[in-house]
Amino acid sequence: MVHSPTCPHPRFLLVPASEPQFPHLQTPDPGDPVWNVRWALCTRRSSGAAAPGSGATIFALSSGQGRCGIAVIRTSGPSSGHALQILTAARDLPPARHASLRLLSDPRSGEPLDRALVLWFPGPRSFTGEDCVEFHVHGGPAVVSGVLQALGSVPGLRPAEAGEFTRRAFANGKLNLTEVEGLADLIHAETEAQRRQALRQLDGELGHLCRGWAETLTKALAHVEAYIDFGEDDNLEEGVLEQADIEVRALEVALGAHLRDARRGQRLRSGAHVVVTGPPNAGKSSLVNLLSRKPVSIVSPEPGTTRDVLETPVDLAGFPVLLSDTAGLREGVGPVEQEGVRRARERLEQADLILAMLDASDLASPSSCNFLATVVASVGAQSPSDSSQRLLLVLNKSDLLSPEGPGPRPDLPPHLLLSCLTGEGLDGLLEALRKELAAVCGDPSTGSPLLTRARHQHHLQGCLDALSHYKPSKDLALAAEALRVARGHLTRLTGGGGTEEILDIIFRDFCVGK
Ligand SMILES: Nc1nc2c(ncn2[C@@H]2O[C@H](COP(=O)(O)OP(=O)(O)OP(=O)(O)O)[C@@H](O)[C@H]2O)c(=O)[nH]1
Ligand SMILES: [K+]
Ligand SMILES: [Mg+2]
Incomplete structure (x- = not known):
């Protein structure tokens, strides 16, 4: 999935050793594997091998960057309460887990920074298990940087590293590892x-x-x-x-x-490979552009237009898909197009789902017959298993068939009629794709965890x-x-x-x- 390019590789920072953070360590149970993990983390810390900065209170902007209505800045660690008192110039902490309106000021100059909602989460009932504070400030860049600078001036506070809040939550037993992964996937979920x-x-x-x-x-x-x-x-x-x-x-x-x-869940996380293939000029590139809603590929009446494999990520019926346009399959053309055909066949082998496309008005041509006899027939002959490929046969250019004339050949395998030109048949194709992709990726709304x-x-x-x-x-x-x-x-x-x-x-x- 797409990860933020600004996301640096995080360093492991361990949690401070102060008492209430590992209450379970008071009744050690070496038979408990979870305890063992925590013990390993804990002893590494106390042996002095811990990453620098252990015990610090961390802070960071937790909402997105840029101008916005509200920005959320949060802290985690033992000095959180102190930082809140300093920024609000108050002797008392606000009631726990209640939003309170407070004036935030810079502790060095006393200059007002913003009127903000503040939330105080004393540990262990917080996301990380430590004392945490959330500042919901107005989202202007000057407000955000003013509050971040003010926090940085409080002794014991330092900026958080990537993933550090979640890492502390894990170290404190708030989340197990599969839950941490679920959280990462939720943040990056695109479909x-x-x-x-x-x-x-x-x-x-x-x-x-x-x-x-x-x-x-x-x-x-x-x-x-x-x-x-x-x-x-x-x-x-x-x-x-x-x-x-x-x-x-x-x-x-x-x-x-x-x-x-297992492969289904992995496809759901990183995208299923859907490859559009067929003889030249069937309308493959037209379909790729239609499904991705952007002009990914060049469309032209000239057969052999597409040479390279063009891959584009798309959300198809709610599923993440890597959609590939490929060269039309035919023999006996120049070396450049032959290379395109070779690449197309290679990509076809990696497909989870094949969108096989023919020109409905040209089914009797040698290239159509050859495609049906080779690609379509060979996928149809695979025995059904999780690793076997799935195929949808699409007959494009249905607008060219005369309404009175005979329909497509009766001996054809199951297929869908489509016109990329008029859009007719597109809803039916999307519904068929949804069913196929649920089979390829697993259905996340039902069934066992993937x-x-x-x-x-x-x-x-x-x-x-x-x-x-x-x-x-x-x-x-x-x-x-x-x-x-x-x-x-x-x-x-x-x-x-x-x-x-x-x-x-x-x-x-x-x-x-x-
Ligand atoms: N009438 C009609 N023409 C279509 C339809 N879909 C595509 N075309 C036309 O068919 C021609 C070929 O379309 P492409 O999308 O380039 O076909 P392709 O399969 O990608 O072709 P190659 O990359 O050369 O293999 C173009 O002139 C399109 O405008 C359709 O549904 N109806
Ligand atoms: K073409
Ligand atoms: Mg093309």
């Missing part, structure tokens, strides 16, 4: 389907599913370990191992089903691979280890496993102020 999917992930659906699976494995592990310890003991309930076995096998089936769907990132797929596959070594009838100790490894993958999916590279990759998607 309706992406927004729905991101919101579901932010709401914790994927994390919830993984936690449920991890619990299943923890239970199975407890059973296997009980058997290792008390196997010979008569007191052990009967069928303990059988029960564990049933649950592990059911989990394998569920993981397999989600993995088969795996939107390669990282999700990697850990679920790792979990499944580990479970293939679960053979309690052969070796109980190895079976227990397989369960532990499998569970580790699931907890890393939501907890991150503490490796900074993974966290860096995820938090890179955020900008300053989020």
Whole structure:
């Protein structure tokens, strides 16, 4: 997706060690993987290896840049309350979580900056879990820079880095890793389907599913370990191992089903590849321009106009699509056009959905027949699976067919009639595209949570691979280890496993102020 070019690579900044931020550390449970992640974060900090600036209170403009009605500036960290008191020249803090109108002044000069709404969120009931303040100021650039400068002059405050608010929320257990990813996706969502999917992930659906699976494995592990310890003991309930076995096998089936769907979620996040193909002059470029609502490709009566592959991102019926226009497929032309045809075929192989286009008034021509016999027939012959391509056959230039004349050949595969010239048939095509794209990307309004990132797929596959070594009838100790490894993958999916590279990759998607 499009990421802000101004978004710098964030550095990991850890949360201050002051007491109430890690209350769970007072009752450590080394068996709890989430606790382990936090412990790793915490010990790294206390060993002095923490990034510079730990413990600072951060501030940033959190709404968009530029002139606007209202701009939101926020702070997070222990000096937030102090900063609010200083800017409002007040001894008391306003009531928590209530909007209060206050005059903001520059603490150095006493000069009034703006009359603003301020919100005070004492931790831990805040986005980051720390003390936070929001200043809703008038959105003029001079007001915003005046308030930012005033905050910068308060001791203990410094500008936030990209993603730092969210990183603190994660470190304080306010969001798990899949929720952080959902939040990043929501900020970057460009189509309706992406927004729905991101919101579901932010709401914790994927994390919830993984936690449920991890619990299943923890239970199975407890059973296997009980058997290792008390196997010979008569007191052990009967069928303990059988029960564990049933649950592990059911989990394998569920993981397999989600993995088969994995590519859909990733397509929904980064765009499905839709490729328009057909013989020369069918009207492919006309269709690309119509769907993208802009003149992406040159249209002309001359066959062989399009040579290079032209790709454009479009929102098709709410789904993100990378739409490619390609050269008309034909043999025996000059070397430049042949290269175009080669590129067109290459792009066709990568398509999730093929828009195969023919001129409805020219179906008997050799190029039309050849296209039907090769491209259309070969996709139709694929066995349906998640990785198989889908195809929509479109007969363009329906305006050239005479109303009394015979319709298109009866032996044609299912198709849609369209006229790029008059727009007739476009609604039907968009509806067909919506159905096809829901199949290609998954429907984010129904069904189970989608795996939107390669990282999700990697850990679920790792979990499944580990479970293939679960053979309690052969070796109980190895079976227990397989369960532990499998569970580790699931907890890393939501907890991150503490490796900074993974966290860096995820938090890179955020900008300053989020
Ligand atoms: N009558 C009619 N003409 C159309 C329609 N769609 C496209 N055309 C015309 O058909 C010609 C070819 O259109 P293009 O969009 O360039 O076709 P193309 O398939 O991209 O052609 P190449 O890039 O050369 O393979 C142009 O003159 C268009 O104006 C249609 O629905 N009806
Ligand atoms: K053309
Ligand atoms: Mg063209």
